[in-house]
Amino acid sequence: MKAAPAALALALAAAAPARANPADVYGFGARGQAMAGAQVAGADDTSAAYYNPALLAASPDIRIDVGYQQAHPRLTIDDRDTDVDSSRGLAIGLAVPGRLLGARLAIGAGLFLPDQHITRTRTLASGQPRFQLFDNRPQRLFLAANVATRLPHGVYLGAGIAYMSSTQGTVALDGVVGFPDPEVSQLDMAIDVDLKTIRYPQAGVAWEMLPWLTVGASYRGGFHLQIDQTFDITGDVGTPGFPPVVIDGSLHLRSQAQDLFQPAQLTGGAAARLTPRWTVAFDLAWHRWSTFENPAAHIELGLDLKQFQELVDIPPQEPLPLPHFHDIAIPRLGVEHTRGRTRWRAGYAYEPSPAPPQRGATNFIDNDKHTLALGAGVDRAGLGGIVLKPISFDVALGLTWLPERTHAKLIAADPVGDYRSAGVIITGSVTSRWRF
Amino acid sequence: MRLLHLAPLALAVSACGFGLADDTSGGRDDLPLSGAGPFKKLAFDGDTPLEEPWLATDPVFEFTEPALMPRAGGGLTAYVTRESAAEPAGDTSIWRLEQAAIDQLPDAAVEVLVADRTWEEGHVGAPAIVAEGDTLVMFYAGGTGIGRADSTDGGHTWTKWPAPILTDATSPGLAYDGATWLLAFVDGSGGIGLARSTDGHEFTRAAAPIVVPRADDVKAFDHAAVAAPALGWIEEGSGRGHWALWYAGLKKLPVGTDAPLYAIGYAASWDGASWSLLAGNRPVTAAPAGDPAVLLEGNHGVMAFAAVNGRRSAIGLAITP
Numbered sequence: 001m002k003a004a005p006a007a008l009a010l011a012l013a014a015a016a017p018a019r020a021n022p023a024d025v026y027g028f029g030a031r032g033q034a035m036a037g038a039q040v041a042g043a044d045d046t047s048a049a050y051y052n053p054a055l056l057a058a059s060p061d062i063r064i065d066v067g068y069q070q071a072h073p074r075l076t077i078d079d080r081d082t083d084v085d086s087s088r089g090l091a092i093g094l095a096v097p098g099r100l101l102g103a104r105l106a107i108g109a110g111l112f113l114p115d116q117h118i119t120r121t122r123t124l125a126s127g128q129p130r131f132q133l134f135d136n137r138p139q140r141l142f143l144a145a146n147v148a149t150r151l152p153h154g155v156y157l158g159a160g161i162a163y164m165s166s167t168q169g170t171v172a173l174d175g176v177v178g179f180p181d182p183e184v185s186q187l188d189m190a191i192d193v194d195l196k197t198i199r200y201p202q203a204g205v206a207w208e209m210l211p212w213l214t215v216g217a218s219y220r221g222g223f224h225l226q227i228d229q230t231f232d233i234t235g236d237v238g239t240p241g242f243p244p245v246v247i248d249g250s251l252h253l254r255s256q257a258q259d260l261f262q263p264a265q266l267t268g269g270a271a272a273r274l275t276p277r278w279t280v281a282f283d284l285a286w287h288r289w290s291t292f293e294n295p296a297a298h299i300e301l302g303l304d305l306k307q308f309q310e311l312v313d314i315p316p317q318e319p320l321p322l323p324h325f326h327d328i329a330i331p332r333l334g335v336e337h338t339r340g341r342t343r344w345r346a347g348y349a350y351e352p353s354p355a356p357p358q359r360g361a362t363n364f365i366d367n368d369k370h371t372l373a374l375g376a377g378v379d380r381a382g383l384g385g386i387v388l389k390p391i392s393f394d395v396a397l398g399l400t401w402l403p404e405r406t407h408a409k410l411i412a413a414d415p416v417g418d419y420r421s422a423g424v425i426i427t428g429s430v431t432s433r434w435r436f
Numbered sequence: 437m438r439l440l441h442l443a444p445l446a447l448a449v450s451a452c453g454f455g456l457a458d459d460t461s462g463g464r465d466d467l468p469l470s471g472a473g474p475f476k477k478l479a480f481d482g483d484t485p486l487e488e489p490w491l492a493t494d495p496v497f498e499f500t501e502p503a504l505m506p507r508a509g510g511g512l513t514a515y516v517t518r519e520s521a522a523e524p525a526g527d528t529s530i531w532r533l534e535q536a537a538i539d540q541l542p543d544a545a546v547e548v549l550v551a552d553r554t555w556e557e558g559h560v561g562a563p564a565i566v567a568e569g570d571t572l573v574m575f576y577a578g579g580t581g582i583g584r585a586d587s588t589d590g591g592h593t594w595t596k597w598p599a600p601i602l603t604d605a606t607s608p609g610l611a612y613d614g615a616t617w618l619l620a621f622v623d624g625s626g627g628i629g630l631a632r633s634t635d636g637h638e639f640t641r642a643a644a645p646i647v648v649p650r651a652d653d654v655k656a657f658d659h660a661a662v663a664a665p666a667l668g669w670i671e672e673g674s675g676r677g678h679w680a681l682w683y684a685g686l687k688k689l690p691v692g693t694d695a696p697l698y699a700i701g702y703a704a705s706w707d708g709a710s711w712s713l714l715a716g717n718r719p720v721t722a723a724p725a726g727d728p729a730v731l732l733e734g735n736h737g738v739m740a741f742a743a744v745n746g747r748r749s750a751i752g753l754a755i756t757p
Contacts, residue, residue, distance in 0.1 A: 129467045361715070412706045414470060414704075415472040417672045417678070419672070419674065420673045420674060
């Protein structure tokens, strides 16, 4: 029994500040999507690697889930589609139970692998209108590794870490910068790029309080991706072979920005098997959006043109306006009806917007979100002598509606002006679940 | 120095799992647009017949002070002030030309308004045009006043009103929201003045100019002078609208025979009385560009401006992204 807590402690100790992911936006796995994400106490597959790692230890089976999920947003500004990218990719989960010192221990992993971009980052000016929660957030890899254990009295504990990488890069150029013809430049280049691993923690607990009732809670750490890029150019300016116009000039440009913000999340919920056929699950999640910072780039620009320096006037960058996001609470409700080998599912979630109406210099657009989901699952016999246990196939279809919101600007000379935002997002997923 | 040198960095970064989004990635299309642009001058493209950014240019005659209106069937119709070929030198008239697409050559310009009234003192120019129902209403500068002419055939022919609408004023900018007419002008006071009307011919001047040079900010693009106002009424996505003002700003007064180096600024007002400048002391179109005229359609905008091409003033085009 001491090994399991030690493993949990090790996992937590390895975790560092963390980030946001497509599972936050669209869910993970077909069953979870069909129940609108109300899974913190009700996840019965490897999607527990995302929803509540404690539940990975709930099954004695080795489980492998493989699925594919898509989300197609149609997000509009003034009734015009802004062509926000769809999100699609493989969703894969693994859970391997075992016993250690008499206790059931399980390790599990969850992976969402986008097939468009492994991870996309983009830094926009604060004033550039964009659907903040759907711009880059769904466009990234999600990878989490967890360990879970079953304790006496129906209690499960689980924890893990999710991985990401931050970027720090420098490009240094040294030599002669061609002037007036830049094509004759003679520059030596050095590139130094660090991709540092970022880890953020996630942990969960579940308790089979009654034979028909499970309660659970989970925590996911907050995260943002730091993008730090520097360009340094040093050398003479002129034509090679001739006396330089500027001797030993320099240009230093550093851009620091952040992207892929994920709020810290605390979720509590319950799953009740009201009858042998009906299961109801309810989650209430708290998302700490108040720590969201303006993701636009901080620019440092230094230029030394020697005798021509006074001809150059580079104004200092104005302070980035604060986004003033606030924390939100998200209720989720899911039901599952079992009839023989078939299961029917439905769910509803309401996610209020953490963003205030965009009345000033920023245009971090977001709306409230109502999600209605439906799904079904069926068990089929295993494959000969290889897969002895039934194989499950699940599908889910969801519709998220973003009711119209008006952003009325405070000043008439606003660079963007008033606008209305609205939209719908259609999600779909299929998952095959294999038990061994 | 070439971008090619940065390719290894991009390759290294992308190989490690990061894609850096390009301009074609989602979420950047059909974004809302106010009058603040920015408007970027058309870049030269050898594959188009237009000599970007120039819409109207001539080695002999000066083209200045454009006005833009939508063209039936797409594109734009421009009205410009052109120096007269006849004596005496300096007389001007107003010409009309149509451009079917932003990268196409305009049709041959046609003279539509000449100075034939005594008070016009030999020149008419600086057209500002709005539509009132099926009638196009042009305010124009002539002599030391501002006159009015109407067209009921889409701007091909114009009927002048007998007397100037406003005296001791020039360089009109005009906007109409269906109920109120606003007329911006320059009157030698150093700023841009404004007059208001409910019928389009009886105007009441505001007591103070609405935009003046930013004399206390030596780095401002409009530190030394403001001129050439153009007005517009813009209905926004929320359903309310605002008055928009584009104007030419001068950072430094020209020395000797140097041409003034104007840039184009922007101000706006909810009520036509209280005006705010675009934040940041930055122009919406970089110098050299003066005499703005703007046409906004949907989420895109076109600006015509005057700038020197060679030895003569010409009319160039700038567009929003």
